Amino acid sequence: VSDLIIGNSSSGIIETGAFKKVTIDVGARQKHRIKNPNVFNCEFNMSELKKIYKKATNKNIASKLKYMDDLYKIRMNSSQIIRKLQN
Numbered sequence: 001v002s003d004l005i006i007g008n009s010s011s012g013i014i015e016t017g018a019f020k021k022v023t024i025d026v027g028a029r030q031k032h033r034i035k036n037p038n039v040f041n042c043e044f045n046m047s048e049l050k051k052i053y054k055k056a057t058n059k060n061i062a063s064k065l066k067y068m069d070d071l072y073k074i075r076m077n078s079s080q081i082i083r084k085l086q087n
Contacts, residue, residue, distance in 0.1 A: 002021065003021070003022070003057070003062075004021060004022040004023065004024065004056060004057065005021060005022070005023045005024070006023075006024045006026060006049075006053075007023075007024075007025070007026060008025060008026045008027045008029045008030060009030075010030055010033060012025060012030075012039070013025060013030055013033055013035055013036070013039050014072045015072075016036075016038060016039075017036040017038055017068065017070035017071065017072055017073070018070055018072075018073065020038065020065045020066060020068060021038060021065075022038050022040065022056045022057070022061060022062070022065070023038055023039045023040070024039075024040050024041075024042050024049070024052055024053065024056055025039055025040065025041050025042065026042050026043075026044055026049065027042075027043070027044045034071055035071075036068060036070060036071050036072070037064070037065070037068050038065050038068060040052050040055065040056045
C-alpha cells in the first residue's frame with residue numbers, strides 16, 4: 001500500500017481522493033484542473049519536490065484527509081448509472 005502518489009497525471013488528481021491518499025502533482029500539466037485538498041502542486045525541480053514532499057508527508061495532513069470530501073465522487077446508485085448509460 002502506497003502512502004502517496006507523485007506524478008503529473010490526471011489520475012493522481014481525480015482518483016486518489018477516493019483513497020484519501022496524498023498526491024504530489026509535478027509540473028504545470030494539470031495546472032487548471034479542480035483539485036481535492038489531498039493534491040499538492042510542485043514545480044519540476046528537486047529542491048521544490050523535497051520541500052513539498054516534507055509538507056505532504058506531515059502526519060497532520062494524513063489525519064485531515066480522513067474527513068475530506070472527494071470533489072470527484074459520483075453519488076449515484078447502480079440503477080441511476082444504468083439509466084445514464086442507456087441515455
